[in-house]
Amino acid sequence: MREKIFANALNQIYELGPKRLILLKNYLGGFENAWGASKQEIEKITGLKDFNDLRKNIDPEKEWAILEKENIKVIMPEDENYPQKLLETPYPPAILYVKGELPEPSALHLAVVGTRNISTYGQEACKKIVRDLSQAGLVIVSGLASGIDGLSHKTAIENKAKTIAVLGSGLWEKALYPPENKKLAQIIAQGNGALVSEYPYRMLATRFSFPQRNRIVAGLTTGTLVVEAPEKSGALITAYLALDYNRDIFAVPGPIFSKNSAGANNLIKAGAKAVTEAKDILKEYGFEIPSSEKNISLSAKEKIVLEALNEPMPVDEIIARTALKTEEINSILSLLEIYGLIKNNRGEIYKI
Structure with missing residues (x-):
């Protein structure tokens, strides 16, 4: 217990940081010894000159x-x-703070990451894939950020799965970022998984703390799924860290003209496994996949419309691509939605 008390105390000194915290422990034989060490000893090990004042x-x-x-x-x-x-x-x-309960370690943990500026395509892909992964019993790990992160946590909870949010700040409610996900953080900690951080309780997030926490997201998991990410994205940092740790990398392919999908598409070109449905991941880990094919006999025109929906699009675009009449398209879309093959989200039609 005393080691933890002094580890937490030393961790309040932001200037030390996670790596120098470990150095102190290793050189001085423990955190209690480090807390009582002289200014000269601390400076020799860490280079920190104002340790006593802090x-x-x-x-x-x-x-x-x-x-x-x-x-x-x-x-x-x-x-x-x-x-x-x-x-x-x-x-x-060297120290992890946990609010809530960490899920069973025997459960497969998968990181799901992506852009904060989520598109309709990314939103629907994330919900569909994470829903099915959650129902298969996977633990969803992400970073509580806006966009893909927050949606991954929410979808896991909606489907009775456990989730872990790794923060770029301390666990103090006023430090949680972004503010709009504070309620989500509370829900996670109240029986749906855990909030995890290596940072001291009151520490606010910085532009350095987010990339650093990504190593924990990648490290907690067997694989990382990038749903939607531009070429310069924190999600790609997580993917490359996972690669360094010899973990599996998955990515959802996106439209070639979409900047939001450029990062994920590049990962696939570099060797990441392309994922268009949860089965692509579940098969990798030996899950039994029950047959769920819809035994629906489609007309020729219905097949044309379904094949045209290779990405979310408005009705006008479907008409232009298929050259079918407006009244035909409206009738076909209604039927396809009844069949459970497509969905309409704010005027954009997409394949399920």
């Missing part, structure tokens, strides 16, 4: 009491419940 304003017992009051657990690499997959990465966090 340390004097921190009360280890008081900081620990805050965590207990907020029902935040602290786990460290030597604990039995520390995620085994994180231990297999080059820099496992």
Whole structure:
């Protein structure tokens, strides 16, 4: 317990950071020893010159009491419940804060990541694939960001699956980012999984903390699915980290003219497995896939319309592509929706 108290106290010194925190532990034989070390020792190991000034304003017992009051657990690499997959990465966090309950480690954990600026295509692809993965019992891991991250968590919860949100801030409610996902964070922690962070309780997110937390997202999981991501995207950082950790990489292909899909398409060209449905992932891990083919006999014109829907599009575009009459298209779309083969989202028709 005392090691955790002093690990948390040292972690309040933002200037140390995760890597130097581990250095102190390794060089001085533990966090309690590090807390009591001289300014000269700390400077020699970490290069930090003002350690004493930073340390004097921190009360280890008081900081620990805050965590207990907020029902935040602290786990460290030597604990039995520390995620085994994180231990297999080059820099496992020296300290993890957990609010809620980590799902069973035996369950397959999959990272689902992507752009914050989600398109209709990305939204529907994410909901469809994550829904089916959740129903198969996978744990969905993401970063609580806007767009794909938040939608992945929500879809997992809606389908009775567990989810883990890895934060780029501390677990203090006022530090959670983005603010619009605070309610979602509460729902996750209240019986639907866990919020996880390596950062001290009150730390606000920075532009450096998000890329750094991506290593935990990749490290917790067996594979990473990129749903929709432009060429320069934090989601690709997660994918490349997963690759470094020898984990599986999956990506949802998108329209070739869509900047939002350029990153995912490039991953596929580089060797990531293309995913158009959850089965593509489930088969990789030996899940039994029940037959769910819809035994529907389609007319020639219905087949033409369905084949034209290779991406979400408005009715006018479908008419232009198929050269069918407006009244025919409206009738066919109604039937295809009844069959459960297509859906209409705010005027855009897409194939399910």
